[in-house]
Amino acid sequence: MIEQVFRDEWGRVVASLVSFLGDFDLAEDVAQEAFVLAVERWPRDGMPANPGAWLVTTARNRALDRLRRERTLVAKTRLLEVPVPEVEVGRSTVPDEQLELIFMCCHPALATEAQVALTLRALGGLTTEEIASTFLVPPETMKRRLSRAKAKIKTAGIPFRVPPEHLLARRLSAVLAIVYLVFNQGYGGRIDLSAEAIRLGRLLCRLMPGEPEVHGLLALMLCHDARRRARFADADLVLLEDQDRSLWDAAQIAEGRAALDRSLALLGRGPYVLQGAIASLQIEQPIDWAHVAALYGELARRTRSPVVELNRAVAVAQAGSPQAALDIVERLELDDYPYLHSTRAELLRRLGRAEEARAAYRRALELTRNEPERRFLQRRLNER
Amino acid sequence: MQYAVLIYEKPEASDRLSLEEQQAVSDEYMAIHEDPRVVEGARLQPVEMTTTVRMQGGETLITDGPFADTKEVFGGYYLLEADDLDAAIEIAERIPAARLGGAIEIRPLMYRHP
Numbered sequence: 001m002i003e004q005v006f007r008d009e010w011g012r013v014v015a016s017l018v019s020f021l022g023d024f025d026l027a028e029d030v031a032q033e034a035f036v037l038a039v040e041r042w043p044r045d046g047m048p049a050n051p052g053a054w055l056v057t058t059a060r061n062r063a064l065d066r067l068r069r070e071r072t073l074v075a076k077t078r079l080l081e082v083p084v085p086e087v088e089v090g091r092s093t094v095p096d097e098q099l100e101l102i103f104m105c106c107h108p109a110l111a112t113e114a115q116v117a118l119t120l121r122a123l124g125g126l127t128t129e130e131i132a133s134t135f136l137v138p139p140e141t142m143k144r145r146l147s148r149a150k151a152k153i154k155t156a157g158i159p160f161r162v163p164p165e166h167l168l169a170r171r172l173s174a175v176l177a178i179v180y181l182v183f184n185q186g187y188g189g190r191i192d193l194s195a196e197a198i199r200l201g202r203l204l205c206r207l208m209p210g211e212p213e214v215h216g217l218l219a220l221m222l223c224h225d226a227r228r229r230a231r232f233a234d235a236d237l238v239l240l241e242d243q244d245r246s247l248w249d250a251a252q253i254a255e256g257r258a259a260l261d262r263s264l265a266l267l268g269r270g271p272y273v274l275q276g277a278i279a280s281l282q283i284e285q286p287i288d289w290a291h292v293a294a295l296y297g298e299l300a301r302r303t304r305s306p307v308v309e310l311n312r313a314v315a316v317a318q319a320g321s322p323q324a325a326l327d328i329v330e331r332l333e334l335d336d337y338p339y340l341h342s343t344r345a346e347l348l349r350r351l352g353r354a355e356e357a358r359a360a361y362r363r364a365l366e367l368t369r370n371e372p373e374r375r376f377l378q379r380r381l382n383e384r
Numbered sequence: 385m386q387y388a389v390l391i392y393e394k395p396e397a398s399d400r401l402s403l404e405e406q407q408a409v410s411d412e413y414m415a416i417h418e419d420p421r422v423v424e425g426a427r428l429q430p431v432e433m434t435t436t437v438r439m440q441g442g443e444t445l446i447t448d449g450p451f452a453d454t455k456e457v458f459g460g461y462y463l464l465e466a467d468d469l470d471a472a473i474e475i476a477e478r479i480p481a482a483r484l485g486g487a488i489e490i491r492p493l494m495y496r497h498p
Contacts (some may be wrong), residue, residue, distance in 0.1 A: 109469055155491050157385040159468040165472065 010125030015097035024150045034059035096362045099207040106175040114149035168319035212268020219276030222256030235374040274299045289319035386493040387464045387472045392456035394485035409480045425462035
């Protein structure tokens with residue numbers, strides 16, 4: 001119960017404190033102290049009516065005590081000339097500062113890895129140890145990286161604000177890229193990062209309801225994640241057409257489709273809306289592969305990404321033209337990319353060119369590190 | 385906040401420009417200098433004019449040329465008074481060297497320039 005409140009409130013509390021104190025480190029420290037205090041007191045005294053406000057107020061008071069002790073009151077804080085309001089700050093009465101915090105954590109002047117780590121720490125409430133385990137580094141290393149990133153925010157003057165109109169599109173796509181990166185690191189590790197990314201996606205939708213790309217990203221993540229349980233059978237990879245649909249998460253699919261509808265209603269046609277639309281089409285029965293191919297075509301024109309072209313080729317093949325698909329694949333310069341070779345192998349197999357197919361499967365097998373994928377390719381090689 | 389904006393140029397980049405283009409680039413630098421957020425700035429002589437000084441075991445070691453041979457050379461700087469990093473980035477984006485194969489470094493100052 002308390003743990004759930006903590007997960008829900010951490011980001012809001014930290015954001016509010018960073019805004020108030022103008023100091024990320026101090027904000028995190030006192031937020032941590034307030035949460036520790038809550039663990040002691042709430043079970044004894046009962047949960048406060050507004051846990052979030054209790055945490056913010058307690059943490060603020062801690063920060064003020066600390067700053068007074070340090071006697072650097074004015075120098076260290078932005079707002080302390082103003083008397084501190086001791087009123088209960090309710091959920092609906094304070095502006096939500098989490099958006100400012102996201103834009104600060106995902107500022108392109110920080111290393112990508114630092115952006116991910118800061119976002120997970122500040123907004124996701126993951127501990128430094130948990131983040132370290134997802135990056136496969138010792139906790140001490142992650143601690144240093146986080147401190148260095150926070151020091152840069154302070155020293156280099158990375159702003160705590162939603163970027164102005166002329167910067168917004170670019171910066172928002174940087175934020176979405178970080179959330180999507182978190183999502184894609186999601187499978188396998190001890191921490192469920194895809195669930196974390198979806199949580200961040202929902203938060204962004206609530207904070208920026210007018211941005212189609214935000215809803216597009218949420219749709220994309222939900223439609224993919226909904227198929228998670230069907231994607232593996234006893235740790236073996238199951239292709240989309242062979243998946244057991246009863247294992248798909250109907251509630252996630254419904255939420256994903258609703259998010260997609262909102263993004264389309266906002267006239268979105270950006271990369272995440274397109275990918276969300278594709279992910280949604282892929283859970284239809286039957287799948288309209290021609291439509292999927294057309295959307296990949298639009299996405300490829302926008303992103304100029306050969307990986308997207310490769311996906312278009314798969315859709316073209318599924319729509320009934322394996323030869324046209326192979327023609328697309330042969331044009332791509334992605335020789336180190338295992339999926340190029342596995343896709344090419346699959347197409348050659350379907351076109352009855354068995355020997356060439358086997359060579360391509362072998363090449364894919366050389367390049368793939370992922371165990372379930374390796375077993376899948378090996379099964380294909382062993383057929384006939 | 386105060387920032388030093390350090391300009392690294394590709395020396396041969398300006399050779400490929402016509403005289404009019406070189407003049408236009410020079411005008412752009414002057415226009416940035418006129419920005420009220422620019423406290424000061426300077427353009428350096430070509431890198432061939434550099435002298436490098438080192439001290440080794442109490443001995444002065446003087447060499448001709450820059451201390452590191454790099455494709456981009458330090459060519460000048462602006463000192464900015466800007467609200468935050470985003471404002472400094474906006475000015476850096478306007479610096480011609482950035483689009484002429486060079487790069488711009490933004491470094492916050494440790495002590496305030498008077």
